[in-house]
Amino acid sequence: MHRAELARHLQTSRATITNTVTGLLERGMVEPEGLSADIAAGEGKAPLKEKLVLARRAGIIGAAIHQDDTTIVGLGELDGRVISTRALPCSPDATGRERISTALAALRELLDELPAPHPQLHGLHVAPNTLVNRHTGEVLGGATSRRWSEINIRDEYEEGLGTAVVLENLARHAAYAQYGALESPPPRNLLHVSLSFGVALGQVLDGRIISGAHGGAGELGHVSIDSNGPVCRCSNRGCLFTYAGADTVLEECRIVTGTPLSLDEAIDLALAGDDRVVSIFSRAGAAVGMALNSVCNLLDPDLILIGGHLSRAGDVILDPLRDALFRNALPLFGRDLRIEPAVTLSDQALVHASLRALRLDVDLAAAVLAAHDPAAVAIS
Template identity: 30%
Template sequence: MLTPDDSALQAVRRRHELRVLESLATHGNRTRRELETDTKLSRTTLSAIVGELRARGVITESDQEFHGPGRSGRPTKALTLNPNAGAAVGIELGRRRISISVMGFDGSTTARVRKDISSLLPLEGKVLAAADMLQELISAGRINAETNIGTAVGIASRHPNPASLSDDLELQSDPQGASLAPLRELLPAPLLWDNNIRLAAMAYRNNSQDLLYVVLSAGLSSAVISNGSLMRGGNGIAGELGHISVDFAGPPCWCGRHGCLESYINEANVLLEAAHRGQAFSTIEAMALAAAQGNGIAINVASWAGELLARALMSACVLLDPSRVVIAGELSQFGELLLEPARRAFSEQNLDLGPQSTEISTAPFAPSAGSDGAAQMALLHWTQAILN
């Protein structure tokens, strides 16, 4: 068993490794002398770190001799990141699927796999299924546990304790309903877990430092990125747009309130609303297609959903002031019919606080968005450790 002193030494060595990796990710290739300058590590320490990273296959030494400007004498070889070494692994344990994404140190995705599952499968079963998928990737050489600096797991309907958000000297608290031990055994690098929609938002961040990400599907989920970082709140449930009331006299919600947005615009209820108005559709996709072809009932129901969504979005955006709102999930197939009420409300709003610009758009369905965002979060979280 590791003592606290052993763990502290491992943490120091890890920070040294990350300094080397950050330099190579930034510059592409570096000589050992340049790495000394970049990392401020001693030659002895750097040599040990480089030797171990090469042995693990994380970095390679180029056969091409590299001359820096103004250099003479014996040429020096360049070190570079191994593009096939997976730096971070993202896993989504969703309601209907499990997906895994492997990301390189340069941010490129080197592997993706997914598996459809029953919505009735308990979290413990999802963890075991994900472990089986990981084992297959490891056995096939698509994941090298030695090169992995961290893993992130997105879990549907679970929010972590904000006081326990990632592995450090102590392990992050496991989610209610399952242990993540099977995943940690396969990938011993540090792990973090969070709500799957929250991590999926990272895949849509791009250059947006302030983003409201909303998924309209079997339920309604959302996440907030503020100043480039995920917002979790004091209790870990920040960004629950679905529980903003759009009608105080509306139906009771399981959360204890009345008229919550989620009670109205989820897949089942939108299809039920269309049936009550006189026409049944088998899926949201069929209904969206009918709306695009001019079906009056489909158009009216999509507009009705858009009006309700606009009420919640306006309340949220006054508080959060995001530069970008992204609507994803099955209901996003309604496109402009769903977005137009919110666009209109934004154009009419005048708070006399200066120029305002909030982009509203839909996102195409991406079954790996949750695991892609989780991998990005893992890479970002543990490479930022070099700054601490």
């Protein structure tokens, strides 16, 4: 923003903004956008229409994203601009403790790459691929979260980096990242469904991530669609997960083809039109559509994006999903609802989503004002 925009936004006089901005420039807290040699921060003046941004000296924020097979970390400016990212492959069987250790080491490396002294880290957004109480950091979910058991995610990161931590599970993070990648105007209510070895839902309503009271909102995979269905590892019967999870799809493919297949091999057979495999993906898609019908009655989305590994099957899974969802759709949500494939996002876009999400939960202005010391140095 430039000073005239700031004055309008804050509904105050330009003179007041000029005085405030001059003070912030002198302290090196803000600087002209695209700072160059001829415009030195601290000079004390900025033309009225010159765009100002928060200076790195005011601090930075970070992100850690724990996907099933990759750990992505990143650092960014307080206003959400990404400074750096790093992606590290990880075994799907890696424990939570191993994943956090990897992420902390990578974050420290990124911090060390910044010119010394390090700006203060004012917050870290963490997206783990497990059920977690986003306020306490406690991992819940029993057998469904066994790789993360016996660890408190918040405590590990807070002790590791000495900064505020915001937790949001991977499904909701993915939804928020997809939301940020959409062209304007954004949908009013977005649902993002990830179909893989789990079935996860993230919801962004009116631009806000809906997490629930504890962070448990969106456990679509454990919504029962048949009370007499197979027993799920959560101990309920007929969970969507037992119909549309990749393990179920692969087991059914093994039975009909007589050969154990990888998920990519099964998807390739479906895309090639193998009737036996197509019918398996079709049943999985229909099951997801049936479960989403209830979700739509509750949340009235205008866009549903389908992502995750299984979504590579495209219309083989999307068409039966749409059919099952719209067959019983009420007109008010069904008439304008769009169901589309999610897009593949870059590490940069995923980290950017984390930084934006952190800003929803942490009062960064207060953190900067409370912590700012012109001689502030490293946190590592």
